[in-house]
Amino acid sequence: MNYDVCIIGSGAGAGPLAYELSHAGKKVVILEKGDIYSEEDFSKDEIAYTKRNIFTPKLNDEYHTIETLEDGVWVKTPTYENNWNFWNGSLLGGSSNFMSGFFHRLKPNDFKLKSVYGAYEGANMEDWPIRYEDLEPYYDMVEKIVGVSGQVSEHAHQEPRSTNTYPYPPLVEHPIVEKFDAACKELNFTPFMTPRAILSEPKGNRNPCYYSHYCGSYACSSGAKGSSRAALIQPALATGNLHIIANAFVVKLETDGAQKVKKALYLTKEGTQKQVKAKLFILAAQAVESSRLLLNSKNEAFPNGLANSSGAVGKNLLFSGGGMGSGEFDVSHFSQEVLLQPGLFVNRALKDWYFTSKFKGGLIDFLFEHANPIRRANALKWEGDKLIFGQKLQDKIFQTFTITRVLNFEIFNDWMPNDNCFVSVDEKYKDKYGIPVANIRIGAHPEDVRVGEFLATKATQLLQHMGAKNIMYEISPLPSQNLQAGGCRFGDNPKKHVLNRYCQSHDIPNLFVTDGSFMPTGGSVPYTWTIYANAFRVAEYIKTKFDTLVTL
Amino acid sequence: MFSMKRRTFIALSATSPLLLSLDTQAKEIPKDAWEIIANVQEVLLPKTEHMPSSQDVNALFYLVSNSSSEYFDANDLDLLIKGAFVFHQKFPDFLEKDTESKNKILESATEDDDLEKWLSRLIYYTIEAMFSDPIYGGNTHELGWTSTLHTTGNPRPMKKYGRKI
Numbered sequence: 093m094n095y096d097v098c099i100i101g102s103g104a105g106a107g108p109l110a111y112e113l114s115h116a117g118k119k120v121v122i123l124e125k126g127d128i129y130s131e132e133d134f135s136k137d138e139i140a141y142t143k144r145n146i147f148t149p150k151l152n153d154e155y156h157t158i159e160t161l162e163d164g165v166w167v168k169t170p171t172y173e174n175n176w177n178f179w180n181g182s183l184l185g186g187s188s189n190f191m192s193g194f195f196h197r198l199k200p201n202d203f204k205l206k207s208v209y210g211a212y213e214g215a216n217m218e219d220w221p222i223r224y225e226d227l228e229p230y231y232d233m234v235e236k237i238v239g240v241s242g243q244v245s246e247h248a249h250q251e252p253r254s255t256n257t258y259p260y261p262p263l264v265e266h267p268i269v270e271k272f273d274a275a276c277k278e279l280n281f282t283p284f285m286t287p288r289a290i291l292s293e294p295k296g297n298r299n300p301c302y303y304s305h306y307c308g309s310y311a312c313s314s315g316a317k318g319s320s321r322a323a324l325i326q327p328a329l330a331t332g333n334l335h336i337i338a339n340a341f342v343v344k345l346e347t348d349g350a351q352k353v354k355k356a357l358y359l360t361k362e363g364t365q366k367q368v369k370a371k372l373f374i375l376a377a378q379a380v381e382s383s384r385l386l387l388n389s390k391n392e393a394f395p396n397g398l399a400n401s402s403g404a405v406g407k408n409l410l411f412s413g414g415g416m417g418s419g420e421f422d423v424s425h426f427s428q429e430v431l432l433q434p435g436l437f438v439n440r441a442l443k444d445w446y447f448t449s450k451f452k453g454g455l456i457d458f459l460f461e462h463a464n465p466i467r468r469a470n471a472l473k474w475e476g477d478k479l480i481f482g483q484k485l486q487d488k489i490f491q492t493f494t495i496t497r498v499l500n501f502e503i504f505n506d507w508m509p510n511d512n513c514f515v516s517v518d519e520k521y522k523d524k525y526g527i528p529v530a531n532i533r534i535g536a537h538p539e540d541v542r543v544g545e546f547l548a549t550k551a552t553q554l555l556q557h558m559g560a561k562n563i564m565y566e567i568s569p570l571p572s573q574n575l576q577a578g579g580c581r582f583g584d585n586p587k588k589h590v591l592n593r594y595c596q597s598h599d600i601p602n603l604f605v606t607d608g609s610f611m612p613t614g615g616s617v618p619y620t621w622t623i624y625a626n627a628f629r630v631a632e633y634i635k636t637k638f639d640t641l642v643t644l
Numbered sequence: 645m646f647s648m649k650r651r652t653f654i655a656l657s658a659t660s661p662l663l664l665s666l667d668t669q670a671k672e673i674p675k676d677a678w679e680i681i682a683n684v685q686e687v688l689l690p691k692t693e694h695m696p697s698s699q700d701v702n703a704l705f706y707l708v709s710n711s712s713s714e715y716f717d718a719n720d721l722d723l724l725i726k727g728a729f730v731f732h733q734k735f736p737d738f739l740e741k742d743t744e745s746k747n748k749i750l751e752s753a754t755e756d757d758d759l760e761k762w763l764s765r766l767i768y769y770t771i772e773a774m775f776s777d778p779i780y781g782g783n784t785h786e787l788g789w790t791s792t793l794h795t796t797g798n799p800r801p802m803k804k805y806g807r808k809i
Contacts, residue, residue: 127808129808132809133806133808133809134799135797135799135800135801135802135806136796136797136798136799136800136801137777137779137800137801137806138775138776138777139772139776139777139780139804139805140801140804140805140806141806143772144713144715144716144805145715146715146805146806147806152718302798304797304798305795305796305797306796306797310797313798313799428793432793432795434795435795463794463795463796463797465775465788465789465792465794465796466771466772466775466776469771469774469775470767470768470771473764473767473768473771478754479754479760479763479764479767481687481688481689481750481763481767482687482688482689482690482747482750483690483692485688485689485767486689486690486692486694486695487692487694487695489695489792490692490694490695490791490792493792493793493794494792494793
């Protein structure tokens with residue numbers, strides 16, 4: 093069958109396209125590397141979801157190589173050696189199944205960071221080719237279609253909104269937020285109520301949150317979490333216009349000379365090569381893998397990789413700057429029953445320093461430490477460099493679990509795009525199928541750490557005023573692997589940019605990239621909401637121009 | 645010297661009470677290694693006033709049965725078995741010692757980087773046995789959870805390793 097549209101991947105960058113185009117009557121096929129799961133398959137199994145590579149490939153079979161700077165030399169390490177897993181969810185819906193759903197919009201100045209703050213030495217800053225106003229209607233669309241719960245907080249950097257409320261009321265909060273809000277008042281900070289991509293009320297076939305106590309890193313059993321799978325792909329399937337081919341690892345896009353992509357070649361789990369033909373192709377495999385596929389798809393017409401006449405594919409890869417910290421609360425703060433009350437959310441953040449007069453700041457999200465008892469207990473076995481065991485360890489586990497609770501904070505600040513953060517491939521390192529793996533060089537700009545440290549002092553100040561104990565934090569130049577963007581910048585200059593402002597390849601008119609790859613700068617928030625919104629924006633463009641796009 | 649790449653394949657013969665309930669898939673691992681591991685686990689996480697012991701949560705069975713899973717880290721399994729033999733070579737009379745002496749031996753073992761790494765992984769897998777869902781064979785009667793007032797998430801797994809229903 094020759095489909096109208098072939099989408100590679102099924103996460104946040106893919107779902108809106110599948111949803112919109114299938115509803116518009118297009119025949120759409122998704123090629124998903126992983127398997128298809130439904131709510132009934134999911135559970136709160138710490139082993140399966142956090143301790144084994146169940147929903148990601150085995151690293152001995154499929155891996156990445158990571159380049160880090162050690163003593164002034166870039167050292168390349170395969171991830172099967174360091175266990176740093178850059179796969180984030182190989183299943184229908186991708187990593188959006190496992191997100192925590194902290195949903196923050198970018199702000200107008202995030203779209204023009206270079207104009208506002210000027211150039212940073214050593215950073216490849218660049219304004220976006222679109223403005224916040226261009227994306228706002230699609231942020232709003234995500235609130236309604238994917239489902240965002242919360243309450244609009246007034247604060248100094250509040251972005252313009254087309255509505256004054258979220259479509260779903262806030263989730264139920266733990267009493268610790270009273271301490272948070274009181275401490276903010278004392279410090280003259282502004283408590284911000286974090287919107288969540290988690291339904292507080294039913295929506296169609298999706299049930300609301302049931303406060304399972306195990307949320308981030310776990311797939312949702314009620315459909316409350318706004319994963320691409322639950323919120324977009326399931327409704328798209330109901331149109332009858334969407335077909336999903338699971339366990340399909342796309343290894344190459346083939347072109348018709350220098351004109352168009354004609355087919356996607358994929359491998360089944362058994363390694364058998366198959367192909368799908370379509371009129372239009374949308375790549376949304378998450379930033380690292382999308383660049384890898386384009387680079388691995390080189391041919392005579394595109395000797396440096398597909399859509400890469402600019403040489404920019406893989407360049408200016410983004411993660412999120414920052415780090416995390418924590419403070420401890422115990423039975424001196426709350427009764428044991430209240431302290432340990434499971435399931436309820438914190439949903440508070442600080443955005444007072446999202447922008448400062450002199451530099452771009454960022455966001456601080458607060459949340460309870462994840463419930464995972466294996467991880468929590470295992471973390472207690474070290475006292476400094478000393479391994480403890482026996483009665484001492486058992487007592488420590490008992491005390492920690494029964495009379496304390498940890499409030500974490502996560503800092504998000506802009507990852508400065510730079511020449512030493514990119515994706516490449518080489519012929520030396522290949523996966524079990526013989527396909528060159530993605531090499532990820534991770535070079536952080538000093539500003540990332542400096543801003544992270546600045547925000548950490550604010551967060552720890554708040555925790556101190558809340559009366560927290562054992563306050564600590566760690567800001568690192570090494571990123572969290574699940575926050576990926578960049579690598580295929582969008583912009584108006586075909587010599588510099590991989591994609592145009594509609595995320596369409598400058599080189600190949602029937603090829604779009606709609607995961608986070610398009611971002612020139614990432615802002616200081618988790619990327620998912622912006623990826624969703626942008627994908628809806630691109631879907632609108634494709635719907636409107638489809639006939640032209642496929643006949644160019 | 646014991647070599648992980650040339651593991652001896654001694655079938656478990658249920659000569660030790662500790663090994664009676666072991667999964668048959670564990671036949672590839674020398675029984676001596678498991679016996680050492682079980683004894684060390686009991687010192688690492690002993691029964692206390694509030695907490696169950698490694699034996700209470702079936703930690704050895706958990707480790708043996710799950711180490712044969714395709715998802716178990718092969719390097720960890722190598723480390724656990726090789727470490728047991730290195731430990732045995734260094735402290736050959738450990739099994740005969742009383743509890744206090746065993747604690748002292750493990751304290752001195754932590755001074756050796758390799759054995760400390762081995763003990764650290766062993767603590768980890770004993771903790772897995774204590775706090776994972778009982779479907780994996782540990783956490784007997786949910787003792788790990790109930791002893792620590794831990795509320796687990798629902799739904800609980802109906803199948804191991806995220807297999808589809």
